[in-house]
Amino acid sequence: xxxxxxxxxxxxxxxxxxxxxxxxxxxxxxxxxxxxxxxxxxxxxxxxxxxxxxxxxxxxxxxxxxxxxxxxxxxxxxxxxxxxxxxxxxxxxxxxxxxxxxxxxxxxxxxxxx
Amino acid sequence: xxxxxxxxxxxxxxxxxxxxxxxxxxxxxxxxxxxxxxxxxxxxxxxxxxxxxxxxxxxxxxxxxxxxxxxxxxxxxxxxxxxxxxxxxxxxxxxxxxxxxxxxxxxxxxxxxx
Numbered sequence: 001x002x003x004x005x006x007x008x009x010x011x012x013x014x015x016x017x018x019x020x021x022x023x024x025x026x027x028x029x030x031x032x033x034x035x036x037x038x039x040x041x042x043x044x045x046x047x048x049x050x051x052x053x054x055x056x057x058x059x060x061x062x063x064x065x066x067x068x069x070x071x072x073x074x075x076x077x078x079x080x081x082x083x084x085x086x087x088x089x090x091x092x093x094x095x096x097x098x099x100x101x102x103x104x105x106x107x108x109x110x111x112x113x114x
Numbered sequence: 115x116x117x118x119x120x121x122x123x124x125x126x127x128x129x130x131x132x133x134x135x136x137x138x139x140x141x142x143x144x145x146x147x148x149x150x151x152x153x154x155x156x157x158x159x160x161x162x163x164x165x166x167x168x169x170x171x172x173x174x175x176x177x178x179x180x181x182x183x184x185x186x187x188x189x190x191x192x193x194x195x196x197x198x199x200x201x202x203x204x205x206x207x208x209x210x211x212x213x214x215x216x217x218x219x220x221x222x223x224x225x226x227x228x
Contacts, residue, residue, distance in 0.1 A: 043204070043218040
């Protein structure tokens with residue numbers, strides 16, 4: 001399997017639930033990202049990991065907790081979410097930290113908070 | 115800081131007609147520019163990018179874009195569209211040094227009609 005794979009593709013959760021999103025890349029990249037895509041809004045960068053170290057946290061609420069155990073895997077742990085957190089969550093990876101490298105995206109997890 | 119403006123949220127066009135999707139950016143420093151495409155229920159895929167050199171950049175699927183520094187624009191064009199080009203198109207910028215985070219526009223929905 002190649003590319004960036006996200007699971008699950010769809011997730012419905014209650015506001016008191018705890019769930020995790022998973023992202024896996026088979027491209028040998030060193031940087032991984034979580035983006036949030038909401039309707040009518042630009043993609044929002046949430047977290048950046050470079051060589052397994054978190055290098056960016058764009059003021060994301062603590063109910064979202066990322067984890068990067070190795071350079072191939074990235075998780076987003078979710079707890080006590082709000083309905084406004086419903087969105088498409090995209091994972092991406094790239095070779096390194098320079099701006100000329102292409103970001104490869106997964107298909108996303110469609111999250112609905114009820 | 116950088117920002118991206120995609121003025122057209124939707125562009126309807128008939129098959130085999132030409133199309134231009136507009137992108138303007140704001141930045142106090144030089145930037146790299148990208149166009150990504152998102153097909154329904156998919157992640158984002160890179161169409162083309164401008165890093166330096168020739169201002170006319172050719173990408174996949176017959177798309178091209180022209181970088182205009184004086185107008186701070188990077189419009190995407192295709193001389194003849196197909197039904198399969200129906201998708202959401204995102205313009206993005208990033209500074210070239212050390213920060214591998216893309217700033218995206220809000221996207222333009224291209225709808226191709228038969």
